[in-house]
Amino acid sequence: MRLILISGLSGSGKSVALRALEDAGYYCVDNLPATMLQEAVSIYATYGYEQIAISVDTRSSPSLGALPVEMQKLRERGIDVRLLFLESKTDTLVKRFSETRRRHPLSGSGLTVEECIRQEEELLASVQELGARIDTSELSANALRTWVNELVEADDNRLTVIFQSFGFKYGVPLDADFVFDVRCLPNPYYDKQLRPLTGQDAEIVAYFAQYPMVADLMSDIRQFLAKWLPAFRQDNRSYLTVAIGCTGGQHRSVFIAESLAKSFASEQVLLRHRQLYRDV
Known part of the structure; x- marks a missing residue:
């Protein structure tokens, strides 16, 4: 089984990346707590799924600290686990939230968008080093889909x-x-x-x-x-x-x-x- 984890900052294009993997034949799940990865993978395996993509981000922030350990446990089970971390510059993210008029997931605490972004960066600091990083600033959706597919197809046993x-x-x-x-x-x-x-x-x-x-x-x-x-x-x-x-x-x-x-x-x-x- 191959498991692709998508994480990163809100507004950086995680949904685009997940849809790209869905188009490539992956069974996709959005916003799953890291502590549920083991159970989810076992369930999908019983149904014969061999390619799975799961989004894990700050919407389930209490479980983020468990992600490194959960990834290692999955690898010990013989599962090919990779993580793609998407990020963008602050001004780009602010512009995207303004254009779409969507609320930032952390905005419920009364923070401005810029403050939400800084807080999210702190929450994800330990996650971004777990895999391949993609800066989506100034990047079109088509280009992001291409880059995601290229990274997924690369041999993870060799340095890319x-x-x-x-x-x-x-x-x-x-x-x-x-x-x-x-x-x-x-x-x-x-x-x-x-x-x-x-x-x-x-x-x-x-x-x-x-x-x-x-x-x-x-x-x-x-x-x-x-x-x-x-x-x-x-x-x-x-x-x-x-x-x-x-x-x-x-x-x-x-x-x-x-x-x-x-x-x-x-x-x-x-x-x-x-x-x-x-x-x-």
Whole structure:
């Protein structure tokens, strides 16, 4: 049996993630206390369900502290348990609650939305380190569905290295483990013919091939990652997100992320372009 746990901040897209898994053939349950996971899995097993997705979040906050222990117990039963933690920047969450006019689950205590978000972050602090984190800020629903499916399909017995391009003008991704700033590189944005293109286009690749400093920077990043990846494997990490940032997340960061993903093809690699997904 495979069990995918969805957790994270209210308004970060947990419902979208759960629906994506339901479309992928998972039997989905929303808002189950962590202390009921053992019993629920046993019941679903008797009915022959092999793929289950369950949302566990602050709506059942008294049981959150038991989640790490319950996950370990399930693994000891031979169940493939994974957790996806969704989060977003505070201003993004406030905007989403304002647009949908929905109440925050913790708002009953008379707190403002910002105060509810801070309180929820504190309640979930121990949960976010249990699995793969996804920052859904500036991310479309279609992109989130794609990222969720990619993470679920990855082999959990191997370290998954996620190369993610982004634009600093939109903020540093919350889910980044390493951040490399490549804004020091020549910028094709200032060439009107190259401006509409992205780092995936052949013309942009040819543009960067002119500059030895681009190859030097990539070589330094490759050497750093090659040196430290073994340490993360020994630490039993399942996911490592390497974020590459330029100004707008369209040219330099995309090109570098694409190149690094190819360099580490022998690893289990996922490639994300955060800003290219904004309007998808």
